[in-house]
Amino acid sequence: MRLALKLAYLGTEYYGYQIQPGVPTIEGKILKALRDLGAVKNPSKARYSAAGRTDRGVHALCQVIAFDTDAPDASxxxxxxxxxxxxxxxxxxxVEADFNARKSAIERGYRYMLWGKGLDIAKIKDAVSIFPGTHDFRNFVNIEKGKSTICDVRSVSVREQDGWIYIDIAANRFLWHMVRKIATALKLIGKGERDKEWLGKMLDTTLSESLPPLDSHGLILKEVRYPDVKWNVDTYARNRALEELHELFINHEITSKMLEEIESGMQ
Known part of the structure; x- marks a missing residue:
C-alpha cells in the first residue's frame, strides 16, 4: 500500500531537510527511522517522495512524505x-499508487515572522497587494539552472501581533530562498528604504537588484494542499507531540526570561 504522512519539525538543530552526508538532516533521520522500523527498506524502490526541501534552520508544520510499504503498522x-x-x-x-508528495501538491503555504520594531506595518500591507498572480520571481530567488522562475501566488496577507509581523504566502510552487527574499524586500519597505514602486519594478523585472534572504529561523512551511487526500489524525502521536512541544516552550520561555534579566541588569 502507499502511505502519506504529515509531519512537523523544528529545523534549528538540523542541516535542512534533504539528506546530506556527514551532517544531521530531517530526511536522514526520517529514512533511518523508517528502515529501523522495517517500514521502508529501500527509499528508491518504495518510491519515497517529500513535499519540499526546507533549508537549514527552517521549520515545518505540514511537511508531507509518501512511500510504498508492506508494513503499515510500523509506518x-x-x-x-x-x-x-x-x-x-x-x-x-x-493514497493512490501514483501519488507523489511533491508533484501532486496543488498549493503550498509559508509563514515568515519578523520583529516589527521600527517597521511601518501599513506600508508593508499596502506593498503585498501586488504579489497575487503569476509573476517572474527571478529577483526574489536563488536561480537554479533549468528551473523556471515563474510562480503563481494565490494569496499574501500581513498581520501584526504582540510586536511581531506575520507574513503568509500561498502559491502553486516556491523556489529557493523565495519567501525569505520577499521578506527582505518587505522589511526594506517597512523601514522606508524602498517603496511599493520599487517592488513593482522588481516584480516585473524592469529593475534587477540582489536581495539577501532573511534569517531561516523565521520561516515555517505551514501547509501543503492536495486534491482528494483524507488525513487521519493519530491522536496518540499528536497528543504526545503536544506534550513535548509544551515542555520545549517552557524551556525556551525560561531562556527568554533569563535574557530579559541580563538585559535589564545591564541598563
Missing part, C-alpha cells in the same frame, strides 16, 4: 515518532 506516526527527536508525525493517509 504509523506513533511508531515513527518513537525514533525521532524534534520531528513529529501526526497524521496519515492511504
Amino acid at each position: 504509523m506516526p506513533r511508531a515513527l515518532n518513537s525514533q525521532l527527536e524534534r520531528i513529529w508525525a501526526y497524521a496519515w493517509a492511504q
Whole structure:
C-alpha cells in the first residue's frame, strides 16, 4: 500500500531537510527511522517522495512524505515518532499508487515572522497587494539552472501581533530562498528604504537588484494542499507531540526570561 504522512519539525538543530552526508538532516533521520522500523527498506524502490526541501534552520508544520510499504503498522506516526527527536508525525493517509508528495501538491503555504520594531506595518500591507498572480520571481530567488522562475501566488496577507509581523504566502510552487527574499524586500519597505514602486519594478523585472534572504529561523512551511487526500489524525502521536512541544516552550520561555534579566541588569 502507499502511505502519506504529515509531519512537523523544528529545523534549528538540523542541516535542512534533504539528506546530506556527514551532517544531521530531517530526511536522514526520517529514512533511518523508517528502515529501523522495517517500514521502508529501500527509499528508491518504495518510491519515497517529500513535499519540499526546507533549508537549514527552517521549520515545518505540514511537511508531507509518501512511500510504498508492506508494513503499515510500523509506518504509523506513533511508531515513527518513537525514533525521532524534534520531528513529529501526526497524521496519515492511504493514497493512490501514483501519488507523489511533491508533484501532486496543488498549493503550498509559508509563514515568515519578523520583529516589527521600527517597521511601518501599513506600508508593508499596502506593498503585498501586488504579489497575487503569476509573476517572474527571478529577483526574489536563488536561480537554479533549468528551473523556471515563474510562480503563481494565490494569496499574501500581513498581520501584526504582540510586536511581531506575520507574513503568509500561498502559491502553486516556491523556489529557493523565495519567501525569505520577499521578506527582505518587505522589511526594506517597512523601514522606508524602498517603496511599493520599487517592488513593482522588481516584480516585473524592469529593475534587477540582489536581495539577501532573511534569517531561516523565521520561516515555517505551514501547509501543503492536495486534491482528494483524507488525513487521519493519530491522536496518540499528536497528543504526545503536544506534550513535548509544551515542555520545549517552557524551556525556551525560561531562556527568554533569563535574557530579559541580563538585559535589564545591564541598563
